[in-house]
Amino acid sequence: MNNTENEEINLVNDEKAQQQEQIRKQHAKARESNNLTNVITIFISSTLAIIFIFVVSIVIYQKIFSTSSKENIPDTTTASPTETASKDKTTPEKKSDNIAVIDNAETKTTITEKNVKTPEIIIDDITIDDAKNSEEINWSIVGKQLILLEEKRQQIIQLMTKKLAASEGNN
Amino acid sequence: MLCVIYIISLSVNAANDVFVNGKYANKKTYRNKENKTTRLEISNAEALEITIIGHTEKNYDFLTIYDSNQIQIRHYSGLITDKFTVEGECIRIHFKSDAATVDEGVKVEIKAISLFHRIKTDLHQAINAMMQQGTGDIYFKINQLVDEFIVVETQLSQENTLLSGELGEKAAEQAAKIAEIYRNIAIQGHAIKASHTAQFEVLDALQHKTKTKINRLKGKQLKNKQLLEDSNLELENPNLPMIIQKLQISIDVTKKAIKALEKQEIAWKNFYRAQLQLIEITHDYSEKINFLLYFLNENSQLYELAAKNISLNEIELMTLNETLIDLDKLKSIVADIEASESEMAIQLLKIDETYITP
Numbered sequence: 146m147n148n149t150e151n152e153e154i155n156l157v158n159d160e161k162a163q164q165q166e167q168i169r170k171q172h173a174k175a176r177e178s179n180n181l182t183n184v185i186t187i188f189i190s191s192t193l194a195i196i197f198i199f200v201v202s203i204v205i206y207q208k209i210f211s212t213s214s215k216e217n218i219p220d221t222t223t224a225s226p227t228e229t230a231s232k233d234k235t236t237p238e239k240k241s242d243n244i245a246v247i248d249n250a251e252t253k254t255t256i257t258e259k260n261v262k263t264p265e266i267i268i269d270d271i272t273i274d275d276a277k278n279s280e281e282i283n284w285s286i287v288g289k290q291l292i293l294l295e296e297k298r299q300q301i302i303q304l305m306t307k308k309l310a311a312s313e314g315n316n
Numbered sequence: 317m318l319c320v321i322y323i324i325s326l327s328v329n330a331a332n333d334v335f336v337n338g339k340y341a342n343k344k345t346y347r348n349k350e351n352k353t354t355r356l357e358i359s360n361a362e363a364l365e366i367t368i369i370g371h372t373e374k375n376y377d378f379l380t381i382y383d384s385n386q387i388q389i390r391h392y393s394g395l396i397t398d399k400f401t402v403e404g405e406c407i408r409i410h411f412k413s414d415a416a417t418v419d420e421g422v423k424v425e426i427k428a429i430s431l432f433h434r435i436k437t438d439l440h441q442a443i444n445a446m447m448q449q450g451t452g453d454i455y456f457k458i459n460q461l462v463d464e465f466i467v468v469e470t471q472l473s474q475e476n477t478l479l480s481g482e483l484g485e486k487a488a489e490q491a492a493k494i495a496e497i498y499r500n501i502a503i504q505g506h507a508i509k510a511s512h513t514a515q516f517e518v519l520d521a522l523q524h525k526t527k528t529k530i531n532r533l534k535g536k537q538l539k540n541k542q543l544l545e546d547s548n549l550e551l552e553n554p555n556l557p558m559i560i561q562k563l564q565i566s567i568d569v570t571k572k573a574i575k576a577l578e579k580q581e582i583a584w585k586n587f588y589r590a591q592l593q594l595i596e597i598t599h600d601y602s603e604k605i606n607f608l609l610y611f612l613n614e615n616s617q618l619y620e621l622a623a624k625n626i627s628l629n630e631i632e633l634m635t636l637n638e639t640l641i642d643l644d645k646l647k648s649i650v651a652d653i654e655a656s657e658s659e660m661a662i663q664l665l666k667i668d669e670t671y672i673t674p
Contacts, residue, residue, distance in 0.1 A: 207332070282455045283447035284605055285657050288650030290458045291612075294497075295643050297465040298490060302636050304472040305483045309633055 332356055335409045338421015340370065345418040346377075350411055357406035361428035364407060365437075368398045370422030377413040379422050396422060401434045431529060432587070435522050436667060439594065442518045443660055446598060449511040450504040457497055465490070484630030488623045491640075495619035502613030505606070512602045519595050526588045533581045537574055544570045587670045594663040601656035608649050615641045 335354045338346035358364065372379060374394035381390040384404030392398070409424055429437075468486065547567045551560065622640060625632045 281444075281448065282451040283657055284451060284608070285650060285654035287451050287455050287458065288608065288646075288653055290455060290462065292643070292647055292650060294458055294462050294465065294494070295641055295646060297462060297469060298494065298640075299643065301465060301469055301472060301490065302487065302633065304469065305487055305633055306636075308472065309483055309630065 333426045335424040340423035346421040350413040352411045354409045356426045358428040361405040362431040363403045363429050363434035365401050365427045365429045367425045370396045371420045373417045373419045380410040382408040442515045446515045450508045484626045488626040491619045491623035495616045498612040498616035502609050505609045523591050530584045537577045540570050540574045590667045597659045604653045
């Protein structure tokens with residue numbers, strides 16, 4: 146009798162233990178699920194926060210510091226003679242008021258999309274120099290002035306010839 | 317949150333199209349030891365028109381401009397006023413001041429222009445450079461001599477101002493001055509020729525750009541025609557009604573695109589032909605300028621000889637007008653040059669009136 150009772154009690158205890166184990170497992174699963182949700186939420190919010198900070202930094206950089214960036218000049222450029230002069234104020238170079246120094250002239254022989262840029266430098270260089278002196282004087286204007294000069298010269302010679310002839314006559 | 321990010325991103329993409337410092341940035345001057353690099357950009361621009369004004373301490377503070385390939389295209393110091401165009405959608409500006417003395421500052425502005433407009437602008441610049449190269453100083457010197465001659469003419473028309481003996485001396489002096497001017501003009505021959513050669517290279521390069529554009533348009537047309545063919549073939553296969561509708565829309569759009577590209581090609585081809593004519597006229601013009609320089613060089617020697625002869629014998633004055641420069645020939649050369657300049661101006665006007673259909 147006692148043995149039977151003990152067995153029954155043991156069975157009940159086993160059943161209870163199994164139920165408890167099941168509940169424990171369910172709780173653990175729920176916890177795991179909660180943890181995963183939390184991780185995803187934290188990840189998303191921190192990513193958004195980082196993007197936000199990044200974008201705001203770029204805006205601030207663009208708006209406030211864009212004109213005072215300390216980037217280096219690319220290696221392709223070299224200091225021109227005029228720039229070198231700035232280091233030594235005791236020997237300033239004689240330069241025109243408007244300097245347009247072109248250092249990186251490329252070859253003009255190969256016709257490629259890149260190389261066709263070179264000649265335009267020459268145009269601008271010439272126009273800058275000319276603009277200071279010429280005031281849009283072209284060769285036909287110079288030619289007309291030459292004609293005027295020659296006409297004046299001829300008139301003068303005619304007057305001189307007359308004077309000379311008169312003087313010869315008097316003598 | 318995403319909306320905020322989007323709006324902020326839009327403001328980041330906004331083009332920065334002006335660089336200012338000193339008085340242009342509402343300050344009195346720029347600062348000493350400034351070392352700024354700024355990128356100016358207009359998205360999707362074929363070319364940029366750059367306008368620069370300002371003043372920096374001459375020879376010590378510098379403004380340098382680089383193109384989109386990081387190639388230095390301009391370097392300024394002192395008084396700056398310039399306007400030019402570059403290809404691409406961006407430029408880089410570097411402003412550097414030394415440790416002492418500042419000035420008012422600079423302003424650099426960019427404006428998007430089309431490749432078509434840029435080629436037109438460059439054509440104008442090349443032609444103007446060719447017409448004006450070597451004229452400034454010469455014109456000033458000729459004017460001075462004309463003024464001197466007017467004074468002498470007035471003196472001669474008065475009684476007893478110049479007497480026999482003085483006349484020969486004066487005539488010799490004038491002949492020597494003319495000889496000098498003609499020689500000065502002729503001396504510039506090499507520089508003028510070199511400048512003309514440079515401008516011809518520019519014109520050739522612009523023509524090449526035009527040709528490249530035409531080829532690109534042709535390529536686009538071919539691509540669209542292939543697309544049209546594919547869509548038509550696809551339409552012949554049994555398809556769902558929705559897919560058939562989509563294909564028909566695609567065919568319509570492609571046909572319109574091909575028409576638009578054909579119109580553009582025609583306009584660019586007209587532009588190309590106008591450039592060819594202009595180049596032909598400029599070569600002719602260059603020859604005429606060379607001939608004028610040759611003519612003046614020959615006559616400078618004649619004047620030198622005349623000056624010596626009159627100095628030796630005043631009576632030589634009597635035959636001087638027959639032996640010196642052939643004025644009719646000079647007039648004819650100048651008229652030829654003027655005709656070429658008019659032709660160039662007309663051709664440029666034709667080019668200006670060429671337009672690209674949208």
